[in-house]
Amino acid sequence: DAGVIQSPRHEVTEMGQEVTLRCKPISGHNSLFWYRQTMMRGLELLIYFNNNVPIDDSGMPEDRFSAKMPNASFSTLKIQPSEPRDSAVYFCASRNRFNTEAFFGQGTRLTVV
């Protein structure tokens, strides 16, 4: 398996634009997590899904953020409109149903100017 795949790896956008981050979890994994990493806040859990269903989105900072998981092999995190304070590295991770370790993607470095 190629592991968790995120795209794009880098994104630079202007304030006010819509940004969509993508994640393909490891095949057979049924939990998917979206995290945001910044120097100030560390690694924050934004939202996670079990069996494609959002379980806890209390970490989503504002209504500008939304996430979907239309099927077991794909998830998106959307920011609309984007703001400079959204600049961060966004990680996606997946885990199998036995609750063992989560595997992380390479991350998307988002810069909003």
Next chain:
Amino acid sequence: AQSVSQHNHHVILSEAASLELGCNYSYGGTVNLFWYVQYPGQHLQLLLKYFSGDPLVKGIKGFEAEFIKSKFSFNLRKPSVQWSDTAEYFCAVNLNQAGTALIFGKGTTLSVSS
């Protein structure tokens, strides 16, 4: 609320020094515990994990961690660090139930000088 605390924000050591990074958690229930490492510019990778059994667990690259239930702690140790251990280290916890959230501490940056 569930939380994970890492006491050290930045640790600076010389090569061959011993390392101990603290981690405490606040959870009501049986937990699974993890340490992840993030090398500069890379994604998080698992160092070691504890689910049950022997509270002293050994991971990759000579790292080990001890689960002390009475102290809600899971400290990471290495007897002799190397320059290549320079990285950020994260403690993480989830409840020992299927489909629960994996919560991370804020991380500890380790800088090892040669």
